[in-house]
Amino acid sequence: MHGIGDREAERIVISEARSNLNGAIRHGGDVNLARRIFDLGDRPIVDFSASLNPFAPLPRVLEAARNAIDSIARYPEPGAPRLTERIAEIHGVPVDRVIVGAGATEIIGLIGQSLREVLALHAAEIGDPHMPLSHIVEPTYGEYRRISRLNNLRVETWRDRSSGWAQEFLPRSAAGVFWTGHPNNPTGRVWNRRDLLGLIDDTEALLTVVDEAFLPFLTDESERTLTTEVASRNNLLVLRSLTKIHAIPGLRVGYAIASADMIERLRDFQDPWTVSSAAEAAALAAIDVTGEAERRELIEKTAIESAWMLDWLWELQGIRPAWPDRDRPAGVAAPPNYHLVNIVRRGLNSFELHKALAKRGFLTRECSNFPGLEPCVLEDSPPADEPTGGSLRIAVRTRPENEAFLAALASILDERSAK
Numbered sequence: 001m002h003g004i005g006d007r008e009a010e011r012i013v014i015s016e017a018r019s020n021l022n023g024a025i026r027h028g029g030d031v032n033l034a035r036r037i038f039d040l041g042d043r044p045i046v047d048f049s050a051s052l053n054p055f056a057p058l059p060r061v062l063e064a065a066r067n068a069i070d071s072i073a074r075y076p077e078p079g080a081p082r083l084t085e086r087i088a089e090i091h092g093v094p095v096d097r098v099i100v101g102a103g104a105t106e107i108i109g110l111i112g113q114s115l116r117e118v119l120a121l122h123a124a125e126i127g128d129p130h131m132p133l134s135h136i137v138e139p140t141y142g143e144y145r146r147i148s149r150l151n152n153l154r155v156e157t158w159r160d161r162s163s164g165w166a167q168e169f170l171p172r173s174a175a176g177v178f179w180t181g182h183p184n185n186p187t188g189r190v191w192n193r194r195d196l197l198g199l200i201d202d203t204e205a206l207l208t209v210v211d212e213a214f215l216p217f218l219t220d221e222s223e224r225t226l227t228t229e230v231a232s233r234n235n236l237l238v239l240r241s242l243t244k245i246h247a248i249p250g251l252r253v254g255y256a257i258a259s260a261d262m263i264e265r266l267r268d269f270q271d272p273w274t275v276s277s278a279a280e281a282a283a284l285a286a287i288d289v290t291g292e293a294e295r296r297e298l299i300e301k302t303a304i305e306s307a308w309m310l311d312w313l314w315e316l317q318g319i320r321p322a323w324p325d326r327d328r329p330a331g332v333a334a335p336p337n338y339h340l341v342n343i344v345r346r347g348l349n350s351f352e353l354h355k356a357l358a359k360r361g362f363l364t365r366e367c368s369n370f371p372g373l374e375p376c377v378l379e380d381s382p383p384a385d386e387p388t389g390g391s392l393r394i395a396v397r398t399r400p401e402n403e404a405f406l407a408a409l410a411s412i413l414d415e416r417s418a419k
Helices: 006-022 031-038 059-071 081-091 104-125 142-150 193-202 227-232 260-269 277-289 292-313 350-359 399-418
Strands: 098-101 134-136 155-157 176-181 206-211 236-241 254-257 319-321 338-343 391-395
Touching (some): 031 350, 081 098, 081 254, 104 176, 134 142, 142 176, 193 206, 292 319, 292 338, 350 399
Parallel strands (some): 176 206
Antiparallel strands (some): 098 254, 319 338
């Protein structure tokens, strides 16, 4: 089978950038699409486009999923009650504060569905039926915008400096729902916990959805998470993912912690069997067989690789990590298990670099379908007066894989520099 031509491949990328505003979104991790677009056949591909724990899944987690296959002749329990109870126990919250779903993205969809009518009614009651009801700062995870549009929650995009050291903005004057990553995807920015809680307490008209899908990759997670604050706030919902830190994305497991009223509202819109028996078994195994010492070791190994990889990315000519500079101020969170880099070499764009890396067996996340990261529009990326050629998000993997990837990236950039 032959791959499609370069012009058609670029058309796909452009159409996906538009669909990020209006329809389904292409995410990372789609290796088969890359094989088709770039005519890669069956050659080995190392996936740097999906940001997962490179040292997982553990064999015991896989074994639990395999053993659960014996139960496929029976329906799973609606709502995954065993896993829900275990998560509530871990976070020290009542079980009615937790909902489990097929990944955090399913719960994002439930949030949109559950708020559609109540927020529309609120807007009508205050005499502004066309007011924005969903608020984001871009670039960020595209499902927030997509789900909002599907549920007629008019979106307002607020301007903020995307290349600052930390996230720092929440729209105090708005009402409805505010979506934010902690860390944000794809920038990697992490909130200062105290600042975010202060903003949440000052914006009672907003439900703030804090997406902590990647927070478990930070060694100081316990000092940054907001899961401990949900019990005292009705305007806070925290999303978490089990599939990323335990590297089981094919099984789809995520959860939310929120007020009892909000959890009940989400359950009203959830289908009964979204979490399979295999997914629940694997998630329980991942939680229970990974001891605190083992979990800490996995996180610290990933953090070491992330810092090492970022240091090398700063050395390469033609790209630039999306940070103000190389030295991180005190108190700023370490980078998560992925890095966003901007293409700053003239005559090179993110699609071309993405393709060249794929041809060498390395799949990255090309970011032109993140609004705010399209080529030539990233206004505040250093150097400030020079537009970028787009951006790539690069996952952190094992040291041998990272070394091979960086060697290929350096070689491509050198070749382009010589032309």
